Structure formats: structure tokens, C-alpha cells
Amino acid sequence: MKILLFACPDATHPLFPRFSRSPNLGLCMLAAMVKDLAEVRVADLVLRREDVPAAVREAVEAVKPDLVGISAMTFQYHTAKKIAALVRKLAPGARIALGGYHASLDYKTIAADPEADFDFIIRGEGEATFREFVECLSSGRPADSVRGLSYRKDGAFVHNEPRPVLDMEKLPLPERKARLWGGYRVLGMPFDCVETSRGCTMPCTFCSITRHYGRNYRVYSFDRVLEDVKSAVALGARQIFFVDDNITLDPARFEELCETLTDPGLGEITFSTQASILGLYGRPELIEKMARARFNLVFLGIENISSRSLAYFKKGDIAKKTLWVLDAFRENRIMVMGGFILGSPHDTREDVLSQFEFMRERAIDSYLIQILTPYPGTPLSEELDKGGYIVNRDLRRYNGFYANVHTETLSSRELDFLRWKYAPYYRDLRWWALSTAMRWYPWSLIFKEQVARFWELLREETRILLRGEEYAFLRYCEEQVNSNCFFGEKVVPAWPDERKAVPR
DSSP states (O other), X not given: OEEEEEEOOOOSSTTHHHHEEOOOHHHHHHHHHHTTTSEEEEEEGGGGGGGHHHHHHHHHHHHOOSEEEXXXXXXXXXXXXXXXXXXXXXXXXXXXEEESHHHHHSHHHHHTOTTOOOSEEEOXXXXXXXXXXXXXXXXXXXXXXXTTEEEEETTEEEXXXXXXXXXXXXXXXXXXXXXXXXXXXXXXXXXXXXXXXXXXXXXXXXXXXXXXXXXXXEEOOHHHHHHHHHXXXXXXXXXXXXXXXXXXXXXXXXXXXXXXXXXXXGTTOEEEEEEOSTTTTTOHHHHHHHHHTTEEEEEEEEEOSOHHHHHHTTOOSOHHHHHHHHHHHHHTTOEEEEEEEEOOTTOOHHHHHHHHHHHHHHTOSEEEEEEOOOOTTOHHHHHHHHHTOBOOOOGGGTTTTSOOBOOSSOOHHHHHHHHHHHSOOSOOHHHHHHOSHHHHOHHHIIIIIHHHHHHHHHHHHHHHHHHOHHHHHHHHHHHHHTTTOOSSOOOOOOOTTOOOOOOO
């Protein structure tokens, strides 16, 4: 059997592809699970965003697959359907399966979607399900006993019982050599991903992790982690990002992991990860060990600095703890990308602007500003739906960058407008003086990133000067919302609850 696995090209943020092209580690795990049963290739379309249809044709012609798998997040679902339709024309005999977070959390809606040309849906953790599924296809056995699988029968989908979470120690190392293309980079540096744990037990209402895995936390042994890191390094990686859902959930384990990563055999590679405030607060020795282990960047789940919003997200009152962690990272020369979520039901204009002022005041190295997104299957989405706060259900806009909800005082259009007009996309003098990023990448930031941002700002200001602020805002939204359109379609920005924002 020949298997081709596609990762969708859609980016969570329109600017990400400019400085980062990240691999899909999950598909390499699937390839490892069945490499003794089939020939498997992974086609990561994030590397071929410039012409996705051509890349799909190239991959299908190279592999001539019997089975095609497509992994998709919620905002990538539209693209996944387009890929499936194209594969159906190029390889009419191939069977097509959909997997990933969206398939796991919204499989009943997918099963009822007349435009979704998938033969199978793989739900939850895919490794064991995928192996049993491939065994059934190879032997001709029925798939009705494969837990975690949905399949078409007599024109409708049958959903097998769910699969329990997996024993991590039984999982193989990812098969990175199955990748059809190379070129993963972050800020020009060869880049790869490694996993050390899965799951989270925190009660955050906006997160889909606990609906995907349940509230549990499972880990790999440090020997296995170190072997995986060395495997990635042997293939050329010089920066490793740990993709764990909450690597700091067990601070003592993470501290021991940092000690493991000082292994001299790793050379001078650097590490990055995402982390929570609570797992780091009050632990200066842990952050010092992160620095010694060559962690140079942390995506930090700040979420918000408002006690009211933090309570709504069930994050706890972590605002003061956030300040301590930010200071500790700066002292240890570790860059921070701050994750912020705006648009909870009680958010006002002043609340939104106060978040932006915090980013400027603290000179955070970078930030991912998301509008609260009602991902299918999350507790928060159910609450937002009951309250009538969801105004858009076009999943193409569900990447966190666009407003799909309104608040009690702001329309979705006003939320998008406030971010466009006031978010600190520029770098002011305070940032140049205080940011850790300037210490790590001074030349890149000055001669590449700043030049690119200068031209973007010049274009914005020119549009405002010649055509007015309203025109500039609409053109910006049109460009951004279409940055993930790869098959010739065009999306016109629209806000069902449109209300003009008054600039102040």
C-alpha cells in the first residue's frame, strides 16, 4: 500500500509564513506507526503555500497513493475539502481520510457536510487508530472494530466507539525521513519539532486540548526525548520547538528536562516552547536552567491582564505572576512571544486598549493577539452560542486572527477595527532599548523585519492619506482574510453585526 499524508498550508497568523515554516510532527508519527505496513510520504503544504494546487498534483504524481490522509485544524477545514476534491480527480481510486483536531471535535458536522468528500474520519489520538485502519485496508477486513474511526456505509457515516488515550511509551519516534519536501525554518534557521508530553489538566474554557484528549497528562521518558532531539539534529535542525500542550504543568519534570538538554552531544542548538505562567512563577532556578539549556524563546500564555477576563477564561488571577515571569525571562535573556485573547463578552474598548498598552509598556518581544474564537466542541463555545455572541460560522475565519464574536459593547467589526488601528505592530524606542529579541537577532530585526514593517506601514499610511481610514481598514481585512485562500476563491470581509467604529 502507498500512503500520502497532507498537512494543510493555512497559517494561524498572516505574518507567520514570512519568518516561520513549521513542520507537522503528527503526520511523521503516523508514518512511523505504519512504515512496516506501507510506503508512506508526508507532504507538508506549509512549505508550498505559493502554489498549493500544483504541490498537491506533484505529490500525488510522485506517490501514486492508495490512501490519502489530510490533517486539518478548524480554520483549515475549508482547504482540506479543496485538497480532497482535487485528490479525487487526480487519483480517483484512492481512499481519503480526514484527521486532526477539527475531525476529532466536530466529526458529526463533517459527516453531515455534503461538500466533504472524505471516506473516513480519524478521531482523537490517531496513531493506534491509523495503524489498525491500515491493517484493515491491507487485509480487506471490515473497519467496524477500529476504535476512533468513522467510515461511510450505505451513504452515511458510522462512528465507531472512541479510543482511550494511548500509552506514550509504546509510540515510536517520528519518521521524519518520510517527508516529501524539506525547508522548515524559523528566522532563517533550520527548524524542527519534538514532543515530550501530551495533554493538560487545567480548566481553561477556550482550549480544545481537554476535549481532544480528556483532562490527563502523559509523558515520554527523557531517554526517548533526547533520542528524538538528536534524530532531528542529525537531519539538520538547529532550533527545536517543543510542541507539548503544557510542558510546565509539572515544573519539577520540566526542570529535569532542562538538565537533560545540557547534554554536550547536542552542540549549540537552541530550544523554544510554549509555557504557562503558573508553571514558571516563583521558580527562578527553573528559568535559569532553561537559559543554561539554551532556551531562547517561550510562547507564554498571558491571555489577558484583566482579572475579570482571566476569571472568565478560568485562568486564575495571574496578572501579577505574569509580571514576575516576564522580568525573570528578560534577566535570563529568553525572548517572549506573548499570547493574548481579546473579545470576551464583557470586553469594552478601554479593556482592549489596555492590553495593547501593556504590550508596549512591558516591551514584549513579540505577541500573538487573538480574538476569542468559538472552536466547535469547547465549553466556551457552547456558552457563547447560548448567549448569542457568535456572529460568524464560516470556519475559514476561525484562526483566532478575526473576530467571529461580539461583546456586550463592541461588534465583531469594531473588535477587528480596534486591533487594526491600535495594536502595537510597530517597534517604539522603549522596545528597541529593552527587548530581548534585539540581543539575539539585531541584524535580522533591523535589516529584514523592520524594513518589511516599514513598507507595510508606509502602504497603510498612504492608503489612509489618499482614500481614508475606512478604505485602508477594509483593504487590510481583505488581504488578510484571503491570505489562506489557495484555490482561486476570494473572500469578501463581512461582519453580520456590523457597526461602524468611531476613531478616537
